[in-house]
Amino acid sequence: SLSENAKCDVHKLEEGPPLQAVLTREEGLQYYRTMQTMRRMELKSDQLYKQKIIRGFCHLYDGQEACAVGIEAGINLTDHLITAYRAHGYTLTRGGTVREIMAELTGRRGGIAKGKGGSMHMYTKHFYGGNGIVGAQVPLGAGVALACKYLGKNELCVCLYGDGAANQGQIFETYNMASLWKLPCIFICENNKYGMGTSVERAAASTDYFKRGDFIPGLRVDGMDVLCVREATKFAAEHCRSGKGPILMELQTYRYHGHSMSDPGISYRTREEIQEVRSKSDPISMLKDRMLSNNMASVEELKEIDVEVRKEIEDAAQFATTDPEPPLDDLCNHIFYNDPPMEVRGTNPWTKLKSVS
Numbered sequence: 001s002l003s004e005n006a007k008c009d010v011h012k013l014e015e016g017p018p019l020q021a022v023l024t025r026e027e028g029l030q031y032y033r034t035m036q037t038m039r040r041m042e043l044k045s046d047q048l049y050k051q052k053i054i055r056g057f058c059h060l061y062d063g064q065e066a067c068a069v070g071i072e073a074g075i076n077l078t079d080h081l082i083t084a085y086r087a088h089g090y091t092l093t094r095g096g097t098v099r100e101i102m103a104e105l106t107g108r109r110g111g112i113a114k115g116k117g118g119s120m121h122m123y124t125k126h127f128y129g130g131n132g133i134v135g136a137q138v139p140l141g142a143g144v145a146l147a148c149k150y151l152g153k154n155e156l157c158v159c160l161y162g163d164g165a166a167n168q169g170q171i172f173e174t175y176n177m178a179s180l181w182k183l184p185c186i187f188i189c190e191n192n193k194y195g196m197g198t199s200v201e202r203a204a205a206s207t208d209y210f211k212r213g214d215f216i217p218g219l220r221v222d223g224m225d226v227l228c229v230r231e232a233t234k235f236a237a238e239h240c241r242s243g244k245g246p247i248l249m250e251l252q253t254y255r256y257h258g259h260s261m262s263d264p265g266i267s268y269r270t271r272e273e274i275q276e277v278r279s280k281s282d283p284i285s286m287l288k289d290r291m292l293s294n295n296m297a298s299v300e301e302l303k304e305i306d307v308e309v310r311k312e313i314e315d316a317a318q319f320a321t322t323d324p325e326p327p328l329d330d331l332c333n334h335i336f337y338n339d340p341p342m343e344v345r346g347t348n349p350w351t352k353l354k355s356v357s
Helices: 025-050 065-074 088-093 098-105 137-151 169-180 226-241 271-281 283-293 299-322 328-332
Strands: 002-004 009-011 020-022 080-082 157-162 185-191 218-222 247-252
Touching (some): 020 226, 025 065, 025 283, 025 299, 065 088, 065 226, 088 098, 098 299, 137 169, 137 185, 169 185, 185 226, 226 283
Parallel strands (some): 080 157, 157 185, 185 247
C-alpha cells in the first residue's frame, strides 16, 4: 500500500525524506505486533510495579512505540544504538525477549542482564543500554560512531536522548566533535513534550530541537507515525553512510505514563490532554486504521495478534515472578573483563559474602 507521509520540517537540507512511503502487508503486521508487544509489556510492568514486584527506577515507553519500531525499520541490526533510561522498547527491538526484559525488571536470574541491571541497564549485541545519567549516552554513542568509522564497516550509531537532556552541555560538545570528524551518527531527540514534570516551553529557549545542532542538518518528524519515522530514519542513515557526517532528528511523540513510576503524571498536564493524544494520534491505532482502510488486514487477524501478544506477556510475567533471584555468590562476577586482581579493597576471590539485611 502507498501511504502519504506528512512533510518533515528540515534544517540545512535541500530536501527531506520522500512524501510517499510503501508499506507491505508483512511489514504492517510486523510493526503492529512489535508495537502491541511493547504496549502490553509496559502495561504489565505498571501492574507488577504497583504490586511491588518490580521496584526502584522504572520508566515506561507506552505512547512512544512508533519511534523505536520506526527507527529499527530504517536501519540494520548490525548498526548500533544507544539510549537513555526509557529503554524497554529498544531492548525488545534490538533482540531481547519479553521474558528476559520482564525478568530483568523483577531482578531475577533469567533477566537479560542476569538480574543485576534492572529497568535502566539492559544490553544486547550492538545495543549499549540503558543509561541512567541524563545525556551521558550521547558522547558514548559518538564514540561508537567513531569506532564504526575507524573500522570502516559502513555501520552507523543511533544516539537517542529526550527533550529534557537536550539542554545538556555534553550534547553540544558531542555535536561539535561529531561534525568535525564527520562521524556516522544519527542524533535523535525523542521529544515527548515533558522533561520529568517540566514542559518543553518552560525548559528550552528554543524548542526547535532539530535546529539546535546549528551546523548539523536536521529533520523534525511526526514521532507517532511509524512510517514517517521509518522514512526519515532511512533518509538519515543514507546521509551518514554516504560520508556526510552526523544528522539530527527530532521525533515529536508523547508518553502516556508519568516520567517514571513515582510520577502520577497528572500534576503538570491534564487527563484530558493525555486522552486527546490517545484518541487522535495513538501510534498503534493509527497503523491499525491505515491497514484496515487499505484492506491490508482484517479485524480478526489483528485480534488474533492481540491474543498471541497477551499470552506472550502473561507467560513472561509468570516467568519473571517465579524465576529465582541471583545468588549472593554472583555479586562479584562480570565486573572485570579478564582475570580480576587478587585483592580489591581488602577482599579476595575466596571471601565468603554474607547478607546482613
